[in-house]
Amino acid sequence: MKFETKLIHAGQEADKQTGSVNVPVYQTATYKQDAIGRDRGWEYSRTGNPTRKALEDCIAALESAKYGLAFASGLAAETAVLNLLKKGDHVVAGDDMYGGTYRLFEKVFRKWGLEISYADSRNPASFKKALRRNTRLIWAETPTNPLLNITDIAALGEIAKKAKAILIVDNTFATPYFQRPIELGADIVVHSSTKYLGGHSDVIGGLLAVADAELYEGLKFYQNAAGAVPGPWDAWLTLRGIKTLAARMKAHEINAFEIAAFLAGHPAVSKVYYPGLTTHPGHRLADRQMSGFGGMVSFELKGGKGPAEEFFKKLKIFTLAESLGGVESLACYPATMTHASIPEKERVKRAITAALVRLSPGIENSDDLIKDLERALK
Ligand SMILES: *Cc1c(COP(=O)(O)O)cnc(C)c1O
Numbered sequence: 001m002k003f004e005t006k007l008i009h010a011g012q013e014a015d016k017q018t019g020s021v022n023v024p025v026y027q028t029a030t031y032k033q034d035a036i037g038r039d040r041g042w043e044y045s046r047t048g049n050p051t052r053k054a055l056e057d058c059i060a061a062l063e064s065a066k067y068g069l070a071f072a073s074g075l076a077a078e079t080a081v082l083n084l085l086k087k088g089d090h091v092v093a094g095d096d097m098y099g100g101t102y103r104l105f106e107k108v109f110r111k112w113g114l115e116i117s118y119a120d121s122r123n124p125a126s127f128k129k130a131l132r133r134n135t136r137l138i139w140a141e142t143p144t145n146p147l148l149n150i151t152d153i154a155a156l157g158e159i160a161k162k163a164k165a166i167l168i169v170d171n172t173f174a175t176p177y178f179q180r181p182i183e184l185g186a187d188i189v190v191h192s193s194t195k196y197l198g199g200h201s202d203v204i205g206g207l208l209a210v211a212d213a214e215l216y217e218g219l220k221f222y223q224n225a226a227g228a229v230p231g232p233w234d235a236w237l238t239l240r241g242i243k244t245l246a247a248r249m250k251a252h253e254i255n256a257f258e259i260a261a262f263l264a265g266h267p268a269v270s271k272v273y274y275p276g277l278t279t280h281p282g283h284r285l286a287d288r289q290m291s292g293f294g295g296m297v298s299f300e301l302k303g304g305k306g307p308a309e310e311f312f313k314k315l316k317i318f319t320l321a322e323s324l325g326g327v328e329s330l331a332c333y334p335a336t337m338t339h340a341s342i343p344e345k346e347r348v349k350r351a352i353t354a355a356l357v358r359l360s361p362g363i364e365n366s367d368d369l370i371k372d373l374e375r376a377l378k
Contacts, residue, residue: 092135
């Protein structure tokens, strides 16, 4: 099955009992058992729910994985992966990442004895150098949030294999429409399905796609044991969003390209981050490992925070808000919003400055979006 067909059909056959073409919302906590020790494949909805299972099978198919798992949020999915590790294990992570992931590492897992160090997201050699005898996990996000750095997944895959470490890739920004990390050598893909997969800013969720049975068993055990699962409605909404992923991602990318080109030529803008621009340092790598450049655009405004405040005030179509990947255009100020959980010193070291603005262009008409930006940049 080709990708666009999988979006509509993977995990989503017509309902066996009624023929319903959409997977029903199985709003139930528990399931009748026919006799002691004889259930019909379902026991309790923390352990398994048919609507959630459809979503899990769907993400596995989309990511060319064997197994899928759904969680209550992206961070809950990440927590499941970190729980594969134990005290004294070491993680190497790319240095540019979603602020909440950084907070999970530093404020939650470090105190349980996990060792974490950071490598230059753009440079595989830097990951290799950071390896320790006890490195169990290599963590990459690509393109990164918010600087849209590109990490070479195949190169990290080889490093991970030699080090007998697990490679996880956060594929939230690219989505499997533009990038499939497991095909490039990753072991696990994590998503905040809150973003492009859900696509309508109406549901929080997280997904894992897993290549290997043993890893899957560990994660599945944790999912049931800790219980941060999505309810059936959330799973259903996410599945519904996924059906239009291809159509939406194409539209997001067209708008992102036009906006990036517009910003690159604007006198009030000092820097544009978009991997589709040939001036982006990761452009060639992105061109090789992705089938498109995605929908996110970040840029720096000349003059820093003052002009940024003015800019956000004047926007009419772009909404100042956290999150991304919905059909409506959002604008965010990473320094005090999505990346506020990273201490200022670290933030500035990572180029998340007071001048940085992150845009998530929606699928509105690009003329309107550019007019909105033009007015706000005046
Ligand atoms: C939002 C986000 C997350 C966290 O997901 P939630 O659904 O908000 O818990 C993780 N990674 C990236 C890249 C994100 O943008």
